[in-house]
Amino acid sequence: MSKLVYLVPLFPLLGFLINGLGRKSLSKTAISTIGTGTILASFVVSLVLFFDVKSNGGSVAVLFDFINTDSFTIPFAFQVDQLSSLFLLIITGIGSLIHLYSAAYMQEEEPQHYGRYFAYLNLFVFSMLLLVLGANYVIMFIGWEGVGLCSYLLIGFWFKNNDYNYAAKKAFVMNRIGDLGFLLAVFWILYKLGTATYGDVFAGVSKLSSFDITAITTLLFIGAMGKSAQIPLYTWLPDAMAGPTPVSALIHAATMVTAGIYMIARSNLLYTLAPYTQTLVAITGLATAIFAATIALKQNDIKKVLAYSTVSQLGYMFLGLGVGAYTGAVFHVMTHAFFKALLFLGAGSVIHAMHHEQDIRKMGGLKKYMPITHITFLLACLAIAGIPPFSGFFSKDEILTAAFAKNPVYYYIGVGGALMTAFYMFRLYTLTFLGNFRGTQEQEHHVHESPWQMTVPLIILAVLSVVGGFVGIPELFAKDAHSLEHFLAPIFEGSAKLAAQPHLAPAQEYAMMGGSTIAIALMIWFAVSRYRKYQLTEQTDTGLSKVLEQKWYVDELYNAVFVNPLNALAGFFKNIVEKSGIDGLVNSVGKLVGYGSRQLRLLQSGQVGNYILIMVLAMVVFILVWFNDSTIMHFFSKIF
């Protein structure tokens, strides 16, 4: 059974190779079939594995020794357990839906780019699978960087556009900053423990001092910041909207950004042992949740809103991790995967229909043109806003409850963020689907519902968004109904022993749940009513609105504080230090010799008298030097 695990990444890899090498000879249908089919095949295998794990528990399969030195051995090994099998399902499941969707969405591309696109997608899934399947931190890191690469390739997919390329580069570089943290953590672990395999690391955790653990977890978290777009390394994610919309869906839902969550959940034991880091994680998550939400309030690009909402939702997940609600975080990953994929694919459907118009101010009233898209989108909005019984409600609630138990302040701020989420999601929904159409005549003429390859995934995801939450029904409603928690229990076993989940009084929980639901509902009503009659105006925003619209000027800040000084420093090095400084020094040695040569030449005056004079003087000096025992000085002092 365990050998089956090889197949999971193998299929996407094959897909990548076939599509990549045959992108010129294969037909579009063949390409999309191969692309989707491989992921689907992985999904099927994942399902098998999932049920295997469910009944038999996890296992590790070693492929070969990747690095085997005298100091340590890093096997190329895959670990299938509860956590990874769950992620496998999310990745391959949603992945295959997105592939299917893409088959239609990218239809306009030339065949070879079409092939390239599917190859990248497959590679993306492959990398993510490696990340999740890896049985040690190094293999995880391989996937970790791999998804970074794929995001780079896909964000810059339309490489003729230089803005997109910049966005792609930004994504990669920001990820690399985080990756450095991850890498250092791996070194630290290797240095202290001599192994990077999860099992051995967690078993040897007692050998680590608390400083080591804090440092390792902090460094790992820096890695997570990059990959999962947390403050301060989040700015790449909104820019990543440059890629094709299904890619955004893939990045935001199934792959990439969830990597950070996965990694911390995987390392939960370490984090539980590092309270300082936990606090850091929680605060960072919370801050990101709020901060991104405020920005999302004023964004007008349909994808940008979604992007910031992802950042914000990821913040919640980190909050969950920070307060020790690992299951809650993973749960939210799952539900978020459903509705965020749905939202993006829905947005893609809209964009597709609007001929690549992404400004929601120029949309409106699409409800009647695109019913399926509309309905599914609405469901997703409800899910993300946290309206019961949609999936988002359960997961978000679980996190917030845990946050309350840890520190009520977390909870209140968290709820504030949830309110904003509700507001901006329904602002988006309203501006897009309700009201009047605000686009051009021509656009209106062409607006249409998308083909089946696109709507079928929407429908499937909508169903999942609606019912997905039921795997994690709180204890409150039914005893032992939280099947996810039970399923994942072995993973978080160690942490659970160390820090038992505090339980709130049922009354309080009900009150919190009810209160927040009502507040959210009010907020939705407010948003819908406010933007229902929205008309396109020329006036620009001022004050806080403008700051929000400009995303708190964070990019500008980064430019001013990091990018520009670094560039200036580089220029200084290149033009001043290198040229005049170091090379100047080297060259001046040569010049000195040349100068000396010209001067020494003059000594050769051509006059015999001078020559002999110098000879005589030299003789005198020689004698003086030779008899430096003051004999001569003594004599001279006698004379004079």
Add this chain to the structure above:
Amino acid sequence: MPIQYYIYLCLTLFSIGIIGVLTRRNAIIVFMCVELMLNAVNLLLVAFSKMHYGLAIGTPQEATAGLDAQIFVFFIMVVAAAEVSVGLAIIVMMYRNTHSVDINFLNRLKN
């Protein structure tokens, strides 16, 4: 006669020769000053010869002590004669070409 006296005398003559070489421009005079230096050396050698002879009186070396220096002086004179013939020939050749024996005039070759 204390040997120092001879040494002082010869060194003085020798230095006068050097000063002559340094201060005169006429190649012939310069050359003559060199001859003066050689003569100073000759005198010194003879003086030393007699000194060593004096020291060796009554020792087995008596028969030969000091002899070599005088022979050396003889050879110096021989060499000086040969040098003079060549030197004057060169000076004459120079004079033929430039109508001058001024050594400051010799500065085509420099730097």
Add this chain to the structure above:
Amino acid sequence: MTPVLLILIPLLTGLVTFFIKEPKAAKNWALLSAVITLAVALTAIFSKEQPGFDATWLPDLGSRFTLLADGMGRMLCLLTAVSFPLIFVAVYKNDYKHTGSFYALMLLSQAGLMGVFLAADALVFYFFWELALIPVYFLCSLWGGEKRIAVTFKFFIYTFIGSLLMLVGILFVYFHTKDHSFALQSFYQVVLSAKQESFIFWLFFIAFAIKMPIFPFHTWQPDTYEQSPTATTMVMSGIMVKMGIFAVIRWLLPIFPHASAECANVIIILSVTGMIYASLIAIRQDDIKRLVAYSSIAHIGLMCAAMFTHNKTGLEGVMIQMFNHGVNVIGLWIVADVIEQKLGTRKFSELGGLAQKAPVLAILLVVMCLANIALPLTNSFVGEFLMFNGLFQYNIWMAVAAGISIILAAVYTLNMIQKILYGNTVAATEQATEISGNVQVVLVILAVLVIVLGVYPQPMIDLTKDTVNAVLMNH
């Protein structure tokens, strides 16, 4: 006997090549020679025991013509043997005036390089060290760019000073060996006082530092790489810089164990400074060749730093990275050469959109660039991973500082990809076509090497294990 063949084949064929007038014949002949050398090198790799050779040379001086191919030597010989046929194929379509002399000098430099990697006698080593340099000097000066004469001259004198200092060091050690011998083993057993050791250490190190090059001895390098004919640049940056690293491992660390531990701090700081410095400068470059040159400085800096950490991990990393960096950088130079040959410019500001015109080139360049930034599953990753690991064990902050260059590497490498491949076509690239078959073949081979060694680096690690253990035995 194999080691001698490795030196003799290129040496003799090289001398013959001087007299081949017909360009085509010279090319084929050189290629044939390189392939034969490769075959011999492969047999050396797969042989069970260490191939060696020993013959009398200068008995009065205590020098014997001793060659020894330990793991590291064999690996670098393999690198040399692999590189040359690839380079010859890659530049097959380029026209060099006096083709015969060009290929002859290339082969001579190959002989020199092989000798350096095989020499087990200090004097022999020094000989080959110079023999590798002289042909390169002529290659650069004769077939280089506009400023070639001044630039290569500087390079030559610079490295010559270094090697003379090394010679002084060799002499000093020689006179302190018990049996007055230049043999490697005698050198290893030499006992010097602490003061002597640290002084002589620097004599050697400066020579190697110039060759590598290590900040601040690097300024000859970008100019020379830029001005040289690309085939030569490939040899220089792909293989010749490894001479410096190789020499440190073979001749410095074991002979001066205390000094190298003592000075490690200074050298590592220099190297790390150089990494960041070079990376920053690379960001601002507008020329492919200069960018690759500076990036090479940064990478070599890491290797140098890792060598002096004196731990196994770091050293193992250096070992395999020597090979990997060679492969990667040769790939990058080939691309640079192709672009220059095809479009007549190397300036980023005059390039763009090449991915539309030459997708194969684009893909292969991206693979090479990814290897350059040590992406996992490319060959560099393993090496850099181990090296950083070693550096980390030595000092965390050094690893952090060096790590910054990883980020910067991403910045400049992606900049390069973007400016060459992406965006819209410009005047220079409007008429560009796909790269020719021979270059494709070479790049594909290199790309395959990149991936294969990235996924399965173990053979390289096993190959060089003996050297690592031998070097660290004294510590």
Add this chain to the structure above:
Amino acid sequence: MGIIQILFFLLSALAIFSAIMVLVSRNPVHSVLWLIVVFFAISGHYILLNAQFLAIVNLIVYAGAIMVLFLFVIMLMNLNAETEPQKHMWMKLAGAISGGCFLLVLVSLVRQASDLSDKNALMKDGNVGLIKNLGKALFSDYVVPFEISSVLFLSAMVGAIVIGKKD
């Protein structure tokens, strides 16, 4: 102070004075003449030291042959005081000072040399300087240099011919 001492000082003074006159005479012919005086003075010293052979040779070879040759050349070139250019004053000064320094330094050494303090040059007596003894030595122990010096003369002769002969 015996007659020998008096003669020594007289001759020394004469030699030094004439040597200086060689330097300061503007007219080359005068220089030559003064130099001949120096040679005579030195020959006087030789006689004082009982080096008869050298005294005679000195007179014949130097004062006689060589200086006449000089005189001859000077006459041939028709050089006189008016035509001879003089060196710059500071060059002369520098020459005099450095020559003086040379003298001072060496004299100081001699003054310090303790091993010379009680040594004398044997005057008058001693027969090393006699022609008989010198001749014997020259043709026995010193025959090789003696013969070899013929090569010197040969080359000087050839040289003078090569240089002097008109093409």
Add this chain to the structure above:
Amino acid sequence: MNAIILSALLGVVMMFSGIVTKNRTAITYIAIAGLIVLLLGNVLNTYGVFVLHIDTHSMLNFEKFGLFFNSIAIAATLIYVVLSGRDIEKVGVNVAEYYALIFFVLCGVSILSSFSGLLMLFLGIEIMSIPLYILTGADKRNLKSNEASLKYFLMGAFSTGIMLMGIALIYGATGSFGLGGTVRITAATGLPMHTSFLEVAGLLLLFVSMCFKVSAAPFHFWTPDVYDGAPSVFTSFMATIVKAAGFIAFVRLFDAHTEVLGPTWKLLLAFVIIATLLIGNVTAVFQQSIKRMLAYSSIAQAGFMLFALYGGNDLAKEGILLYTVAYSLATIGIFAVLIKMKDYTFDGFNGLAQKEPVLAFTSTICLLSLAGIPLTAGFFAKYYMLASVVDAGGSLWLVIVAVFFAAISVYYYFRVIQAMYFKEGEAATNGVISQGFKTGLLIVAGLILLFGVFPSLVLNAFYF
């Protein structure tokens, strides 16, 4: 002894050959034959075969070192005449006399390699110098040649004066003209003599005059002017064989005296070495004429050869011989090419590789050897010099300084290579270069390379 006698006789033979035949080429052939005879005679000498049995009364001391050097000098002269004989014929009408003078110089050289007292040293130096004054002025119509000759003569005579004063002072202190080395006994007391001021001062003056002969700074001033002014063929001769002989004399002389000299000796010598290297190398950098550059380079090489004196051990003695071979071969080779050129400036060499590849190639080998690049004889020459000092110990700094100057020397040597290979131009030669000449050059280059790989060929000959 054979060498001294034969060279003197052959000198006479050459003098008369001018009367017998007016055919210049014939005279050259006679000279070549004479040199071969001389070489044979000298080699036979080492095997104990003598032309005449002469009792030298310990005036001369024939040891292997000196005899072997004679062979080197004679062989070098042979190569020199073979390569440049045709150019000697062009200097002036007195070809036979030139050869005669060259043989006389060789006689002086042979004396310098075997003197055992200061008298023979003095005679040897004079016998070597006087013909050179004349050869320098051989180009009688050329003012430069005249000037060089007069300068050389005046300064040479002056240095002779200094040397004689030195000898006189040494005699005053020791009562003998013998070489030092053994502890002398004072005649009066029978006790070992302590070193006197006079002797040291005398040695110092002797040192100065020897420095002058080998053109060590700051007594080198005659060298550039004389080498530049003299007819190029004779410059080649002077810069190689004569200079080497000077060094052999220098080493032989001070080899015996080092223990008399105190520790200051090394300091002073180091100063001279550094000054020589500095002036030779640095001044050469800016020269425009290759001939003058080579003059300075010969000063620089002298700086390296002085290392043998500094090292003062067996390695140094072996080294100086190898250095002599390497340096002479290379310099003779490069001068042979230079003489053929119309224009002696660097620009005059531009593009020579295109026109005369053999000339360019051989001069490159010679220049590489002069620069001390491995695989050429020059490398091992320098190697021995450095090694002798390192072996002597304690003076590593001097070696390092020297190494930097060696790097500078690469600069000006390679300028010639650059001109020949990398620059475009019309390098013009005097007339057609004969095939024989090229073959000769190739043989010289081959020898340089051969000794560069197997220096033992030279050194083993030394040990037999």
